[in-house]
Amino acid sequence: MTGPARTPPSPALRIDAVTRLFAMGVTLLFVVLLGRVVQLQAAPGAQLASHIARRTSTASLQSPRGDLYDRRGRVLSTSRFGYRVIVDPERLPDEPGGVIIALSDALGLEPDQVGAKIMSRMIVNDTRRARTPDAVDSDPLDELVRAVERRLGLEPAAPGETAPGGDQPASKLIRYVPLGGEVDLAHAKRIEALSLPGVWLERRPMREYPGGDAAASIVGKAGLRDASLDQFGLMGAERMLDSRLRESDGKASYVRDAWGRPLWVERGAWNAGVSGESVRLSIDLELQHIALEELRRGMDEADAAGGRIVILNPNTGEVLAMGDLLRDVPDAQPFPWLELDEQTQTWASPHAELARDVRDRPRYITLLPDPARDVHPALGRNRCVEDLYEPGSTFKPFVWSAGWEAGLIDAEEILEHERNLYKTQCGRTVEDVTFRNRLTWNDVLKFSSNIGMARLSERMSAAQLRGAVLRFGFGSRTDLGLPGESTGLVTSAKSWSLYSQTYVSIGHEIGVTPVQMVRAFSAFARSGELAGTLPRLTLVADEGDASRAGVIVRVLPPEVAITTRSGMLGVADRLDEKLKRTFPDDPTPRYTMFGKSGTAQIPCVPPPGKKRPPGATGYFQRQYNSSFIAAAPASEPELVVLVVIDDPGPSRVRVRAHYGSSVAGPVVRRVIERSLTYMGVPPDHQPGSAGNGIIAGALTEAPAN
Numbered sequence: 001m002t003g004p005a006r007t008p009p010s011p012a013l014r015i016d017a018v019t020r021l022f023a024m025g026v027t028l029l030f031v032v033l034l035g036r037v038v039q040l041q042a043a044p045g046a047q048l049a050s051h052i053a054r055r056t057s058t059a060s061l062q063s064p065r066g067d068l069y070d071r072r073g074r075v076l077s078t079s080r081f082g083y084r085v086i087v088d089p090e091r092l093p094d095e096p097g098g099v100i101i102a103l104s105d106a107l108g109l110e111p112d113q114v115g116a117k118i119m120s121r122m123i124v125n126d127t128r129r130a131r132t133p134d135a136v137d138s139d140p141l142d143e144l145v146r147a148v149e150r151r152l153g154l155e156p157a158a159p160g161e162t163a164p165g166g167d168q169p170a171s172k173l174i175r176y177v178p179l180g181g182e183v184d185l186a187h188a189k190r191i192e193a194l195s196l197p198g199v200w201l202e203r204r205p206m207r208e209y210p211g212g213d214a215a216a217s218i219v220g221k222a223g224l225r226d227a228s229l230d231q232f233g234l235m236g237a238e239r240m241l242d243s244r245l246r247e248s249d250g251k252a253s254y255v256r257d258a259w260g261r262p263l264w265v266e267r268g269a270w271n272a273g274v275s276g277e278s279v280r281l282s283i284d285l286e287l288q289h290i291a292l293e294e295l296r297r298g299m300d301e302a303d304a305a306g307g308r309i310v311i312l313n314p315n316t317g318e319v320l321a322m323g324d325l326l327r328d329v330p331d332a333q334p335f336p337w338l339e340l341d342e343q344t345q346t347w348a349s350p351h352a353e354l355a356r357d358v359r360d361r362p363r364y365i366t367l368l369p370d371p372a373r374d375v376h377p378a379l380g381r382n383r384c385v386e387d388l389y390e391p392g393s394t395f396k397p398f399v400w401s402a403g404w405e406a407g408l409i410d411a412e413e414i415l416e417h418e419r420n421l422y423k424t425q426c427g428r429t430v431e432d433v434t435f436r437n438r439l440t441w442n443d444v445l446k447f448s449s450n451i452g453m454a455r456l457s458e459r460m461s462a463a464q465l466r467g468a469v470l471r472f473g474f475g476s477r478t479d480l481g482l483p484g485e486s487t488g489l490v491t492s493a494k495s496w497s498l499y500s501q502t503y504v505s506i507g508h509e510i511g512v513t514p515v516q517m518v519r520a521f522s523a524f525a526r527s528g529e530l531a532g533t534l535p536r537l538t539l540v541a542d543e544g545d546a547s548r549a550g551v552i553v554r555v556l557p558p559e560v561a562i563t564t565r566s567g568m569l570g571v572a573d574r575l576d577e578k579l580k581r582t583f584p585d586d587p588t589p590r591y592t593m594f595g596k597s598g599t600a601q602i603p604c605v606p607p608p609g610k611k612r613p614p615g616a617t618g619y620f621q622r623q624y625n626s627s628f629i630a631a632a633p634a635s636e637p638e639l640v641v642l643v644v645i646d647d648p649g650p651s652r653v654r655v656r657a658h659y660g661s662s663v664a665g666p667v668v669r670r671v672i673e674r675s676l677t678y679m680g681v682p683p684d685h686q687p688g689s690a691g692n693g694i695i696a697g698a699l700t701e702a703p704a705n
Contacts, residue, residue, distance in 0.1 A: 073280070
């Protein structure tokens with residue numbers, strides 16, 4: 001018996017079944033593919049892993065270095081991002097002349113300068129490609145010659161010769177050639193619009209110095225690269241504060257395609273950088289301009305070879321201005337040092353011989369060479385912290401105060417002299433610039449008596465005098481922080497002699513730096529309980545740290561420091577009287593001050609490998625360092641100012657107008673007047689009075705010993 005016939009499925013049912021089967025198949029395929037992707041990402045094979053590594057790149061995320069400001073917020077040093085032109089020699093056309101000309105025009109460089117750099121790299125790449133494993137016996141010189149000929153079009157390249165050994169690692173070929181320095185955004189857009197093959201722009205940080213040359217020797221430079229000067233990296237405050245200014249760059253890792261284009265960044269592969277901290281320096285840019293302007297005027301008036309200046313706040317230890325200048329002196333000649341002839345083993349001078357009569361000797365070059373300064377002011381040696389000088393009579397207040405503290409000075413004592421010569425215990429004689437047969441101890445300071453100071457030194461033991469010198473900080477760095485600071489020069493206890501005892505008391509046989517002098521002089525310029533103490537010198541603006549004004553070391557009792565201050569009031573009175581006669585058009589002083597002048601011959605120290613010629617002594621004859629140091633206003637000083645004039649001209653020496661009060665004193669007075677006015681300090685000089693002398697009675701003095 002036959003059953004009923006089966007009804008065939010409808011077309012719609014068949015379509016549904018096929019669709020379900022297809023969907024299941026596609027779903028299964030996606031599951032398999034997804035599993036494979038997960039497996040490849042989690043545990044790729046060795047071959048695939050190396051391929052992925054070559055497709056992963058890391059980019060630096062640059063952050064700006066911190067800014068430097070002056071104490072009032074003026075920008076001294078800042079960072080911005082600029083661009084540098086980079087060339088890939090492998091992507092340049094075979095005839096790169098058009099690219100070279102276009103780049104030269106855009107960069108403002110000579111075509112041969114750009115072309116030489118690019119072509120030399122292309123030739124190097126040609127020679128490296130020619131060195132295939134099958135050509136180990138080839139002559140490298142022949143390869144270089146052929147490469148140069150090909151690049152110059154002298155030898156046509158054979159088919160297939162352009163890239164033999166193309167399987168050599170790409171790292172052996174030069175692909176990164178920077179051209180010129182950094183360019184700004186406008187130039188970068190101009191270069192980008194050229195669409196030159198093998199040329200791209202690299203974004204990089206640029207350091208700018210809006211403070212200009214005035215503060216360059218203090219601020220320094222960041223990112224310096226100058227092999228000819230053997231100088232690299234950081235200089236000045238940029239180096240001193242690098243740990244605070246330095247940025248921390250971030251980085252990002254990304255996967256790229258075969259053309260080097262970024263595809264994606266994995267989570268956690270992006271780490272942003274951190275900008276550097278900005279710092280306010282203690283320098284006041286306006287005070288810096290005032291200091292350098294007046295120093296330059298003083299150098300010109302004295303026909304000097306150089307000058308140095310430091311302005312200090314004695315209460316906080318902040319350096320408000322600091323600078324040194326050099327001046328071209330055409331008539332100065334090289335000193336005839338003796339040099340050893342290696343062949344004959346004899347000493348001879350390549351220059352003219354030294355004249356026996358000092359009056360016949362020319363003006364000699366006394367300052368050390370500083371070629372880096374000609375490249376950029378920031379690269380020069382900072383002579384305020386690095387170069388020594390003998391302070392002369394500006395050193396007398398330190399010895400005078402030590403003698404007072406030791407009870408060796410009687411305020412009522414009168415020093416009498418029959419003539420202007422005094423034979424010391426070491427057998428040498430000293431004399432005063434102006435003879436006075438009767439002097440009080442205050443007069444010894446006021447009139448800068450060498451005889452009086454020599455007699456005081458004979459009352460002191462070597463331990464007392466040398467100990468006082470060291471106590472004031474001489475012979476040790478101030479730790480201001482600038483690189484290259486000198487310790488100064490103090491005769492050792494073993495070598496200290498009766499000669500040292502006499503001559504150190506008048507500022508000879510000792511080498512100091514300007515920053516050491518302003519720190520030591522602050523002991524007389526600080527008031528109240530801080531009088532007689534030394535401040536911590538700093539180039540960073542006071543940030544509210546109360547310890548800044550604290551005591552580093554007490555060098556004198558407060559009353560002795562104030563007494564010494566009073567003794568120097570008369571020095572400033574005499575200076576103002578001289579200035580009124582010499583510069584009648586200068587305005588009348590508005591501020592009282594106390595200070596001390598000094599004049600000392602320049603030491604004649606042979607450079608390494610040379611020695612002095614016969615007839616030369618330890619000093620350059622008739623060539624001097626002249627200085628003046630002062631604090632103002634006299635009752636409550638806000639500033640200590642030191643000026644050193646290096647080597648005043650022969651015309652000033654001939655008429656005895658080379659002394660510190662004549663060449664450095666006017667600069668100090670002008671700087672004090674302009675600086676205190678700018679700072680808004682009320683004037684305290686009373687017209688018609690005896691000048692600074694009126695302040696003496698208002699100052700607290702210690703009882704007479």
